Amino acid sequence: MVSEDRSSPVVCVNLWYDVGSRHEPAGQTGFAHLFEHLMFEGSVHVKKTEHMRLVQGNGGSLNATTNPDRTNYFETMPSEHLELALWLEADRMGGLVPALTQETLDNQREVVKNERRQRYDNVPYGDAWLRLLELLYPEGHPYHHATIGSMEDLNAASLDTFKAFHQQYYAPNNCVLTVVGDAGPDEVKRLAEKYFGELAPVPDIPPAPAGHIAGPATTPVRETVTAAVPASRIYLSHRTHPFGTKGYDAITLLATILGNGRGSRLYQRLADGKRIAQPDYIGSYGVDLAHAPAPLIVTATTKDGVDVAELEDGLSEVIGSLVTEPVTDEELGRAKAMLTTAWWRSMSTVGGRADTLGRYATQFGDPATVAYRLPQWLAITADDVTEAAAYALKPESRVTLTYVPEGKEGKDA
Amino acid sequence: MTLVANRPAAGAARPYAFPEIRRVSVAGGTVIAAHLPGQLLASSLLMLDAGAAHESAGREGTATVLAKSLEEGTKTRDSAAYALALEGLGAELSASVDWDSFRVSVPAPVPLLLDAVRLAAEAARTPRLDPEDVTRVRDDEVTALRMDWAQPGPRADAALRADLFGAGDRYGRPLHGDPTSVAAVTVDDVAAYHDSWLLKPGVLLIAGDLDTLDLTALGEAAFAGTTGAGATAEGPLAWETRAQRRVILVDRPGSVQSTLRIGHRAPERATPDYVPMTLAATVLGGAFTSRLNHLIREVRGYSYGIRGSYAMTRRFGRFEVAAGVQTAVTVPAITDTIGEIARTQLDGVTEEELAVARSWRAGQLSVEMQTPGAIVGALSTLVLHGLPDEYYATLRREYLEATVEQVSAAAAAHLHPKGLTLVVEGDAAVIRDELVAAGIGELVDAEI
Numbered sequence: 048m049v050s051e052d053r054s055s056p057v058v059c060v061n062l063w064y065d066v067g068s069r070h071e072p073a074g075q076t077g078f079a080h081l082f083e084h085l086m087f088e089g090s091v092h093v094k095k096t097e098h099m100r101l102v103q104g105n106g107g108s109l110n111a112t113t114n115p116d117r118t119n120y121f122e123t124m125p126s127e128h129l130e131l132a133l134w135l136e137a138d139r140m141g142g143l144v145p146a147l148t149q150e151t152l153d154n155q156r157e158v159v160k161n162e163r164r165q166r167y168d169n170v171p172y173g174d175a176w177l178r179l180l181e182l183l184y185p186e187g188h189p190y191h192h193a194t195i196g197s198m199e200d201l202n203a204a205s206l207d208t209f210k211a212f213h214q215q216y217y218a219p220n221n222c223v224l225t226v227v228g229d230a231g232p233d234e235v236k237r238l239a240e241k242y243f244g245e246l247a248p249v250p251d252i253p254p255a256p257a258g259h260i261a262g263p264a265t266t267p268v269r270e271t272v273t274a275a276v277p278a279s280r281i282y283l284s285h286r287t288h289p290f291g292t293k294g295y296d297a298i299t300l301l302a303t304i305l306g307n308g309r310g311s312r313l314y315q316r317l318a319d320g321k322r323i324a325q326p327d328y329i330g331s332y333g334v335d336l337a338h339a340p341a342p343l344i345v346t347a348t349t350k351d352g353v354d355v356a357e358l359e360d361g362l363s364e365v366i367g368s369l370v371t372e373p374v375t376d377e378e379l380g381r382a383k384a385m386l387t388t389a390w391w392r393s394m395s396t397v398g399g400r401a402d403t404l405g406r407y408a409t410q411f412g413d414p415a416t417v418a419y420r421l422p423q424w425l426a427i428t429a430d431d432v433t434e435a436a437a438y439a440l441k442p443e444s445r446v447t448l449t450y451v452p453e454g455k456e457g458k459d460a
Numbered sequence: 461m462t463l464v465a466n467r468p469a470a471g472a473a474r475p476y477a478f479p480e481i482r483r484v485s486v487a488g489g490t491v492i493a494a495h496l497p498g499q500l501l502a503s504s505l506l507m508l509d510a511g512a513a514h515e516s517a518g519r520e521g522t523a524t525v526l527a528k529s530l531e532e533g534t535k536t537r538d539s540a541a542y543a544l545a546l547e548g549l550g551a552e553l554s555a556s557v558d559w560d561s562f563r564v565s566v567p568a569p570v571p572l573l574l575d576a577v578r579l580a581a582e583a584a585r586t587p588r589l590d591p592e593d594v595t596r597v598r599d600d601e602v603t604a605l606r607m608d609w610a611q612p613g614p615r616a617d618a619a620l621r622a623d624l625f626g627a628g629d630r631y632g633r634p635l636h637g638d639p640t641s642v643a644a645v646t647v648d649d650v651a652a653y654h655d656s657w658l659l660k661p662g663v664l665l666i667a668g669d670l671d672t673l674d675l676t677a678l679g680e681a682a683f684a685g686t687t688g689a690g691a692t693a694e695g696p697l698a699w700e701t702r703a704q705r706r707v708i709l710v711d712r713p714g715s716v717q718s719t720l721r722i723g724h725r726a727p728e729r730a731t732p733d734y735v736p737m738t739l740a741a742t743v744l745g746g747a748f749t750s751r752l753n754h755l756i757r758e759v760r761g762y763s764y765g766i767r768g769s770y771a772m773t774r775r776f777g778r779f780e781v782a783a784g785v786q787t788a789v790t791v792p793a794i795t796d797t798i799g800e801i802a803r804t805q806l807d808g809v810t811e812e813e814l815a816v817a818r819s820w821r822a823g824q825l826s827v828e829m830q831t832p833g834a835i836v837g838a839l840s841t842l843v844l845h846g847l848p849d850e851y852y853a854t855l856r857r858e859y860l861e862a863t864v865e866q867v868s869a870a871a872a873a874h875l876h877p878k879g880l881t882l883v884v885e886g887d888a889a890v891i892r893d894e895l896v897a898a899g900i901g902e903l904v905d906a907e908i
Contacts, residue, residue, distance in 0.1 A: 106823010157761030
């Protein structure tokens with residue numbers, strides 16, 4: 048896909064590979080993410096560490112991310128280096144395996160373990176997302192395990208197992224290439240043919256295990272963690288609808304009305320209002336996963352001297368109000384205005400536009416559907432929000448994860 | 461093999477240009493604007509000469525409490541009505557404080573920017589500052605700081621700052637204060653800070669489609685009811701290089717990583733060595749392929765990442781390396797880090813490394829300056845440091861023309877491996893003995 052924009056001499060090259068942690072079989076958790084690391088460590092014509100040096104050394108910014116649904120790679124370059132970026136991406140799509148050594152694998156396993164320590168283990172509440180996934184999705188569901196994966200799985204696997212993983216999924220027929228910025232369609236098509244055109248497709252790429260699951264759960268689940276945290280915090284979560292559906296659009300509006308900004312119900316009623324929640328740590332958001340009903344997460348942290356049970360009651364009451372107190376025109380208008388700004392902000396860089404186009408092409412088979420998202424948000428009515436709340440946010444479908452500071456179990460937190 | 465073996469050469473570079481800058485003087489203030497034709501979003505930033513350096517001793521955090529109090533209602537509407545009015549435009553206010561300035565910024569869709577700036581000015585110029593609200597915001601800020609200080613990093617940052625600048629100096633205390641100093645802030649402190657510093661016109665920075673935006677109207681909205689001139693800029697702080705290293709241990713029991721903050725003082729932003737210093741730091745610890753990241757992350761596997769850089773404000777500068785490393789390899793990671801700093805200071809940089817640093821820094825000027833928010837930030841640098849409109853084009857050229865000799869000379873002059881302060885925030889019970897035995901420098905325990 049090409050989206051030409053000559054306003055600035057920069058170009059973004061973005062690749063979405065349709066492989067994420069949902070594709071990982073038992074015993075191979077963390078593979079998709081480890082590959083995100085290995086992809087920077089050299090390929091047939093690119094020496095170890097040369098990828099970074101060539102992108103940064105030509106003025107570019109780059110990164111890659113992995114989530115349950117997919118893995119993406121992207122670099123924004125001064126536009127005279129478009130061809131270099133395409134060459135680098137093609138070389139690591141088609142030529143990673145011969146260059147992958149045991150030493151590189153061992154080193155990047157260590158880096159990933161450090162990433163886990165830094166992001167999840169060494170930070171208060173850092174493992175909330177890992178715990179929520181296990182509570183939201185049953186054992187065996189592709190979203191049950193976290194993308195960072197199990198360090199035991201990573202340790203146990205051989206070099207050949209990793210090579211096989213790459214050969215299975217890193218194929219031109221499992222990838223969407225998007226170029227946005229200072230480049231035209233003819234030029235990009237010619238270069239894409241030149242660098243990717245001869246790469247062989249991989250036949251019969253196995254689909255991810257089915258993510259079919261009822262939307263909301265039917266039994267509540269609760270977990271309480273006692274840990275070195277500075278204050279009690281609650282995460283309430285529900286499975287809702289998959290990203291990309293009308294139901295999820297309503298959830299997106301709902302999350303904004305409920306918990307995004309100072310005008311939201313949670314802020315107005317619990318941070319302001321009752322003043323039982325810390326104003327900097329209250330909110331709600333959806334996690335935009337497309338291959339099963341996606342989570343809505345509501346979180347709040349107690350103010351000093353507030354009992355965590357009182358905060359939970361307050362959260363339940365505000366969530367319940369979405370069904371019993373109709374959303375006002377003002378609330379709906381506020382949410383739509385905020386989502387409009389957020390949408391255009393994400394479109395204001397070539398990188399943001401490229402990633403969004405890649406998402407819509409990969410997940411919905413048609414990049415043109417990107418044009419419908421904002422209008423579809425703006426078409427959501429107050430009744431749609433009430434209906435979404437009644438469907439997805441019932442107390443019996445709720446996951447409740449509570450963190451309590453050490454030494455405060457059973458007491459006011 | 462079906463891959464193309466030869467790395468392609470670069471195409472013809474298109475010329476780099478910073479957006480056209482326009483200036484309007486109106487209502488006692490100045491509007492400085494960058495033209496971004498066709499952008500649907502615009503960004504505004506009211507920059508006031510009210511940085512945290514103006515705070516009183518023991519009350520550090522006053523400006524931050526004020527910033528957070530601005531949205532607690534204005535003279536004409538309460539906080540709920542204010543939030544609805546602003547968010548109804550799709551806008552969110554961001555009020556922040558740094559060492560040199562107080563910033564109130566609002567991004568909004570172009571047709572709504574004027575209304576958003578009116579609301580931002582209403583909050584900045586005529587906040588309600590009800591004593592009960594200010595007290596609550598102050599208490600919430602104390603709690604928020606405690607939350608933040610429970611993360612790895614802020615305590616180490618505070619220990620390094622106190623050591624480099626002196627715990628008795630404002631610059632030796634955390635930018636946003638600490639839980640104790642914020643708890644001491646009074647309602648009167650906050651009101652006095654507002655009256656002293658937020659009623660001067662300041663400068664309004666705009667990035668957006670100037671064919672549509674009315675700069676005069678925006679300036680009138682931002683500067684209405686203001687008087688006076690900014691404070692006289694004070695000169696750089698005096699300092700000298702140290703001859704000994706010192707190690708400061710901040711205990712974080714059970715920590716699975718040691719958080720490293722390693723640094724020393726450096727010249728302020730106006731230094732003529734700004735460009736070669738920036739490039740030297742890029743080679744040492746800025747780029748992904750930097751000496752530090754290559755050795756500590758890629759070769760040793762000690763860390764998820766390590767960075768080194770100079771940070772410079774109007775009155776001071778400092779060099780700092782920051783990383784989180786596995787607890788078990790704390791000492792070897794520190795030894796390697798000092799080794800790379802010393803090697804860079806002694807031997808300078810190579811042409812191959814500098815080539816990466818030059819192109820990266822130059823390229824980032826266009827790659828990272830795409831959004832209205834980024835452009836407004838770039839304008840604020842011009843204003844803060846008195847730089848000319850053509851500064852970014854000049855900077856780009858200076859990056860690209862810097863020589864190995866210039867950058868190596870900057871590394872030699874502005875890196876001090878023997879005068880480093882090394883703050884280690886980690887599990888003292890596990891790492892203390894080894895740190896002492898390593899003989900890196902005199903070890904003291906931080907009381908933070």
